Amino acid sequence: MPVGYFSLILHAHLPFVRHPEYPSFLEEDWLYEAITEVYLPLIFILQNLHEAGAKPRLAINVSPPLCEMLADKLLETRYTEHLERLLELAEKEVRRTEREAREFMPVARMYVDNLSASLHLWNDRYGRNLVNAFRELQEEGVVEIITCGATHGFLPLISTAEARAAQIKVAVANYEKHFGRQPRGIWLPECAYEPGIEDLLKEAGIEYFVSDTHAILYGDPRPKFGVHAPVVCPNGVAVFARDVETSQQVWSDVVGYPGSDVYREFYRDIGWDLPLDYLKPYLDDEGNRKHLGLKYHRITGRNVPQQLKQPYLPGLAREKAGENASHFLGERMKQAFELRELFGGHPPLVVSPYDAELYGHWWFEGPQFLDFFFRKLHFDQSEIAAVTPGDFLDSGISIQVQRPSASSWGENGYFKVWINEGNSWMYPYQHDAERRMTALANRFSDLNEGLHEGAANPVSASASLPVPTSRILNQLARELLLAQSSDWAFQIYQGTTVEYSSRRFQSHIHRFDLLANMLESGQVNEALLAEIEGRDNIFQEIDFRIYRSLTPEK
Amino acid sequence: MTEKVTRKLTAKVRDEEGISVEFAAFPEGGGPFTSPARPSAKPDTTVTSSVQEPSASAAGVTAEYSEEFLELAIPKLPSLSKANHARLLMQSPNRLYFYWTLAKNPFHTLNRALGQATNYSLVLKLVDLRTEAEEIHPVDAEGTWWFDVDADGEYRAEIGFYAVNRPYVRVLYSNTVATPRKSPSRRSAETAEWSVPAAKFARVLDAAGFQKDAFDIALAGDDAGAADLATRSAFAQFTGKRFDEFSSVSADEIRYAMFALASGLELDQLRALIGKRLFDIIAGLADAGSGRALAALDEQFEFSASEFTVEEEESSAAVFGASLVNFPRRVKKVPLRPGDFAVPGPFGSHSLVS
Numbered sequence: 001m002p003v004g005y006f007s008l009i010l011h012a013h014l015p016f017v018r019h020p021e022y023p024s025f026l027e028e029d030w031l032y033e034a035i036t037e038v039y040l041p042l043i044f045i046l047q048n049l050h051e052a053g054a055k056p057r058l059a060i061n062v063s064p065p066l067c068e069m070l071a072d073k074l075l076e077t078r079y080t081e082h083l084e085r086l087l088e089l090a091e092k093e094v095r096r097t098e099r100e101a102r103e104f105m106p107v108a109r110m111y112v113d114n115l116s117a118s119l120h121l122w123n124d125r126y127g128r129n130l131v132n133a134f135r136e137l138q139e140e141g142v143v144e145i146i147t148c149g150a151t152h153g154f155l156p157l158i159s160t161a162e163a164r165a166a167q168i169k170v171a172v173a174n175y176e177k178h179f180g181r182q183p184r185g186i187w188l189p190e191c192a193y194e195p196g197i198e199d200l201l202k203e204a205g206i207e208y209f210v211s212d213t214h215a216i217l218y219g220d221p222r223p224k225f226g227v228h229a230p231v232v233c234p235n236g237v238a239v240f241a242r243d244v245e246t247s248q249q250v251w252s253d254v255v256g257y258p259g260s261d262v263y264r265e266f267y268r269d270i271g272w273d274l275p276l277d278y279l280k281p282y283l284d285d286e287g288n289r290k291h292l293g294l295k296y297h298r299i300t301g302r303n304v305p306q307q308l309k310q311p312y313l314p315g316l317a318r319e320k321a322g323e324n325a326s327h328f329l330g331e332r333m334k335q336a337f338e339l340r341e342l343f344g345g346h347p348p349l350v351v352s353p354y355d356a357e358l359y360g361h362w363w364f365e366g367p368q369f370l371d372f373f374f375r376k377l378h379f380d381q382s383e384i385a386a387v388t389p390g391d392f393l394d395s396g397i398s399i400q401v402q403r404p405s406a407s408s409w410g411e412n413g414y415f416k417v418w419i420n421e422g423n424s425w426m427y428p429y430q431h432d433a434e435r436r437m438t439a440l441a442n443r444f445s446d447l448n449e450g451l452h453e454g455a456a457n458p459v460s461a462s463a464s465l466p467v468p469t470s471r472i473l474n475q476l477a478r479e480l481l482l483a484q485s486s487d488w489a490f491q492i493y494q495g496t497t498v499e500y501s502s503r504r505f506q507s508h509i510h511r512f513d514l515l516a517n518m519l520e521s522g523q524v525n526e527a528l529l530a531e532i533e534g535r536d537n538i539f540q541e542i543d544f545r546i547y548r549s550l551t552p553e554k
Numbered sequence: 555m556t557e558k559v560t561r562k563l564t565a566k567v568r569d570e571e572g573i574s575v576e577f578a579a580f581p582e583g584g585g586p587f588t589s590p591a592r593p594s595a596k597p598d599t600t601v602t603s604s605v606q607e608p609s610a611s612a613a614g615v616t617a618e619y620s621e622e623f624l625e626l627a628i629p630k631l632p633s634l635s636k637a638n639h640a641r642l643l644m645q646s647p648n649r650l651y652f653y654w655t656l657a658k659n660p661f662h663t664l665n666r667a668l669g670q671a672t673n674y675s676l677v678l679k680l681v682d683l684r685t686e687a688e689e690i691h692p693v694d695a696e697g698t699w700w701f702d703v704d705a706d707g708e709y710r711a712e713i714g715f716y717a718v719n720r721p722y723v724r725v726l727y728s729n730t731v732a733t734p735r736k737s738p739s740r741r742s743a744e745t746a747e748w749s750v751p752a753a754k755f756a757r758v759l760d761a762a763g764f765q766k767d768a769f770d771i772a773l774a775g776d777d778a779g780a781a782d783l784a785t786r787s788a789f790a791q792f793t794g795k796r797f798d799e800f801s802s803v804s805a806d807e808i809r810y811a812m813f814a815l816a817s818g819l820e821l822d823q824l825r826a827l828i829g830k831r832l833f834d835i836i837a838g839l840a841d842a843g844s845g846r847a848l849a850a851l852d853e854q855f856e857f858s859a860s861e862f863t864v865e866e867e868e869s870s871a872a873v874f875g876a877s878l879v880n881f882p883r884r885v886k887k888v889p890l891r892p893g894d895f896a897v898p899g900p901f902g903s904h905s906l907v908s
Contacts, residue, residue: 021623159641194644195732217764220739224750226758244763342757400748406644406734414646414734424698427643428653432635506629513632514625531622 002385004336005349005392006377007240008370009210011187012039012356013063013152015487015504016538020074024284027500031069032082033293035130038360039070040118041367043126043133049374050142056374057141057386060356061187061210062134063148064174065485068538070130071178083122087115089282090294093270104296107312111294131178138179144388146185146210147175150539153484154418156194156406159431162438163480164197166546168204170481170539177541184390185209187353189486190418191242191409198233198404208238208389210353211404214413216241218405228339228348230392231402239404240389245335246352249328250363257324258363262316265297265309266362295364321365325372333383349392353409423489429509433480436516441547444473444519468524472515473544475529478536479515483508511536634696640713640728647705647733648829652678654713655696660725664715667723674715674723683708683730685802687831690716704829706735706804737806738767740778752776770809773855784854785809792850793839803832811836816848 014034019025049056062070069075090111097104126133137143149155150170158164168186175183185208186201193211201209213227216239223231232238253259271279271292280287297309298317332350339348359366377386387395410417419427483505491501511532518524619627640654664674678693680701691699693713703709710730715723738759743749750758756772759765774781782805786797789808793800800808811828821842825833836842 157643194734213762213764217759217762217767218735218738221741221743221748222739222750222755224743224748224755224758226755226762228758228762248763339761342761398747400743406732412646414644416645416649419643419645419651424651424653427641427651428634428655429631431639431641436635503629506631507626509631510629511626525622527620528622528625531620531626535626 001347002336003333003340003383004347004385005387006332006336006384007349007351007387007389007392008058009146009187009240009351009353009389010042010058010060010356010359011063011148011210011353012060012066013148013187014066014069014357015485016065016069016151016482016536018069018072018075018535018537020534024078026284026290027497028075028078029082029290031075032079033291034357034361035070035079035122036083036086036115036118036293037364038357038367039130040121040126041360042356042370043130043137044117044121045367045371046137046142047133049371050137050140052375054375054378055386056378057143057388057391059144059146059185059388059390060134061146061148062131062178063152063187064150064171065152065538067131067174067178072537076128080122080128083115083119085282086293087112087119089279089292090115093294103311106314107296108294110314135179144184144390145175145179146187146389147171147183147206148187149189149486150174151481151485152189152487153481154189154192154408154415154486154489155197155200156192156408156415157419157427158434158484159427160434160438161200161550162441162547163434163484165200165203165550166477166481167484168200168206169546170477170542172204172206173541174539184393185240190490191215191353191407192415192418192486193404193408194406195403198235198237201237202235206237207393208240210351210389211239211241212407212409212413213242213244215239215404215407216402218407219402220405221402223402224400225343225346225348228343228350229346229397230349230351230389230399231404232399234401234403238389238393238399239402240349240351240392242353242409243350245331246328246350247354249331250352250354251358257328257369258358258366259299259302260320260324261299261301262313262320263299264295264312264317264364265299265306266295266364268295268297268306268309270294270296317365318368321368322372325369325376328369328373329376329381329384333381336384347397349387351389417493418486418489420493423492426489426492426505429505430483433483433509433512436512437476437480437544437547438549440473440476440516440519441544442549444469445545445548468526468529469519470544471533472519472524472529474542475533475536476512476515476519477542477544477547478538479508479512479532482536482538483512508536638726640711640726642709642711642728642731644731644733645700647736648703648826650680650701650703650709650711650731650733651698652680652701652711652728653696653698654678654693654711654726654728656713656725660695660713660715663725664723674717674720676725677714677716679712679714679716679722681710681712683710687802702830702833703733704803704831705733705807707733707829709733735806737810738771740806770806770813774809781805781809785812788812788850788854791853792847793835795835800832800835803829803835807832812847812851815842816844816851818844 012034014030017025017027017030019028046056046058090108093108094105094112097108122128134143134145138145148171149167151167153163153167155164155167158167167189171186172183175181182205184206186206187210188197191210191212193209193215198209208230216223216227216231219231223229227241227243230238230240248255250256250258257263269291271283271290271294273296276283276287276289279289279292282292283290296312298312300308300310335350336348339350340346359370363369374386377384393399407413408415408417485504488501488505491497514528515532518529634655636657637655638657641652643651645651660676661674668674675692676695677690678699679688679690680703681688682704684707689701693699699711701709701711708730709732710728712727713725715725738755742751742755752771752775756768759768759771785805785808786800789795789800789812790797792812807828811824811832814824814827815836821837824836
């Protein structure tokens with residue numbers, strides 16, 4: 001038995017952003033940047049580790065909206081064009097830096113190498129299908145893919161039991177569509193938990209969820225092993241909570257690894273540095289500056305002004321990533337020995353959940369760090385074993401029964417980020433739609449009751465309603481789910497993309513209302529329905545009947 | 555690199571009446587990737603959003619929009635349903651949000667039932683279901699409200715009619731919200747396999763990075779009754795009040811507040827950290843100074859001032875992916891001093907870096 005266990009859990013999620021009504025859309029860049037900087041490198045590194053016999057093992061949540069975007073043909077085409085354009089610019093940059101800024105030649109060449117490799121991986125190795133690439137990693141035993149809320153809805157702030165359950169049921173159905181099996185675990189959106197959520201999970205066949213530290217530390221009764229062992233709710237659903245020390249080591253701006261002087265500076269980007277005329281082919285139609293992803297400077301030092309940043313040296317950064325990985329592993333071993341002693345010989349489990357986008361997007365060298373870490377973990381020691389939460393549950397190690405405490409991983413540990421003076425206006429509209437959805441689902445399911453019981457395919461089941469009716473009902477469900485995405489409230493609170501986020505929320509509520517009015521009035525505008533369906537095409541497998549009342553109406 | 559770019563993207567499109575309306579720009583940036591803090595400043599640039607609806611140039615469309623495109627171009631929030639509805643939501647253990655709507659003018663119903671009962675006012679009432687304490691505020695037929703409440707409580711909000719010396723008439727009530735505790739449970743598991751004594755649990759909390767809670771658990775020990783008595787005695791000494799005047803406030807919260815005051819925390823800083831009832835008691839004191847709080851604690855818990863240490867933040871927390879992630883404070887042992895309790899509970903505050 002090892003001294004201790006280590007469970008890395010990555011949360012890969014982006015809100016569903018897809019605008020077919022325009023030839024290009026800035027916010028779609030979120031996905032394109034993440035594919036290039038995060039998902040492709042992660043998949044590639046994990047695949048290589050596996051092939052090298054390093055046996056990496058981790059859990060990763062590929063959220064349902066992300067799966068749907070990665071599987072979308074329009075976004076696939078647009079991403080390919082985006083990547084090709086970026087590579088073209090990078091190649092131009094090699095020539096330019098050779099002529100006039102030789103200190104940046106190494107980093108310019110690095111981007112050509114990286115982007116060429118990305119294009120090859122995207123087109124040839126993974127066939128433009130990253131969902132399938134993740135699925136293969138799961139089937140090879142490298143990752144345990146877990147699910148999330150259907151649209152990352154903040155469960156404690158959803159008003160009806162039906163709408164909460166729908167976030168879980170739709171997520172599970174979508175997981176089965178993409179990964180061909182039932183998910184074992186779930187990353188609760190924003191790690192937001194309140195008592196009762198475990199019952200929804202149990203109902204959906206989910207074995208465990210990921211929570212923040214104080215869900216367990218403040219749970220009842222006191223957890224004997226603190227946060228360094230899972231607990232199990234009285235209904236049998238297990239809880240794995242975040243270890244603070246490892247979070248700090250990777251995420252803190254002061255003591256965290258990403259702040260190293262030699263790592264890439266995120267905020268200095270050629271999209272802001274070079275002449276507009278030169279960049280114009282790579283900007284939007286309006287010619288507005290934006291981050292292009294080609295960043296030539298290193299952090300250089302704390303509080304060093306942007307104009308004094310030094311050129312990025314890829315070799316130096318890679319060396320530092322290796323050092324950091326060694327340090328991280330050393331600290332895990334030290335932590336495991338100390339905890340095991342404190343626990344009287346019981347092996348501790350350190351759970352380290354992170355946003356996947358930290359690795360590669362914000363911390364450019366993050367994927368290299370993980371590469372080094374898993375190699376060292378496998379080849380250099382035997383005290384720490386990398387496991388997934390599912391592996392731990394299978395180990396047979398006994399787990400304490402506890403009622404966890406309400407919590408989230410957001411600022412101050414509760415729900416303030418998602419409900420505050422700046423975004424509380426959203427909830428009456430969202431809750432209205434939640435009640436209306438169940439009322440309509442009840443009304444129209446009743447018309448069909450008995451026709452679809454036991455239907456194997458929910459799409460074909462609901463399709464036997466009059467066509468516009470079932471299409472409207474399913475689209476209503478999509479609009480409600482998209483409105484519930486916690487990303488909108490989060491970004492409004494955070495002060496970034498406030499207008500876009502507000503508009504997205506309002507759009508989905510507006511579209512929900514238009515569609516509900518069609519049903520209630522009997523006046524169906526099929527062209528408008530088709531337009532909405534074409535835009536918000538998430539979850540083609542959805543069946544509105546999941547919103548029917550869970551308990552009989554009085 | 556400090557170029558200020560504030561894109562003013564304007565586009566014109568007909569609204570429903572065929573009137574030309576102008577779309578404002580959306581000068582913003584960031585997106586779902588919240589920045590992990592870096593030791594470098596973000597350039598003073600405002601990255602734009604590409605909310606383009608419906609920009610002819612961006613869309614590559616020069617003249618006509620379909621009716622459907624225009625219908626969706628300007629999202630409009632619908633009117634909220636005119637229904638009797640009351641919803642109570644938790645923001646934190648000490649704060650709740652309440653909103654309500656009424657389907658019809660409630661005074662018509664009241665008048666039908668009681669005649670011209672003009673001395674009645676429409677009010678909202680927050681009920682503490684564990685202590686049966688209530689607070690009442692006059693309100694309109696629809697609205698919103700924020701409540702300051704206690705952790706580890708159970709609450710329900712109501713809309714009703716209130717008049718002095720007349721029966722209260724409830725019109726509608728909300729769901730019930732249970733606020734979580736802000737500290738570890740007082741209860742250890744009953745089975746031998748999972749039972750953990752206070753001293754050991756304090757070490758477990760310390761190892762988890764929750765040093766303040768570890769300190770409190772170690773101080774309180776395994777005898778919860780004795781710890782409560784010592785806490786209440788200290789508070790009685792500090793406030794000059796009888797036990798029954800603060801019996802509805804938990805000893806854990808009292809102890810937390812007294813340590814905060816003893817550390818030199820100012821009263822206004824304490825407001826956000828504790829429940830309203832306890833705050834009101836302390837705020838009413840002529841002298842809520844740190845020396846008196848420390849002396850009262852010292853007498854009951856018998857520790858020396860030199861042992862009275864908490865941990866201070868070593869790093870400013872500011873770290874994030876797509877979420878603002880909560881951290882306990884990064885800590886080291888230092889003597890207790892003003893400001894140590896400036897952050898609620900064990901949690902670190904996280905500056906927004908972008």
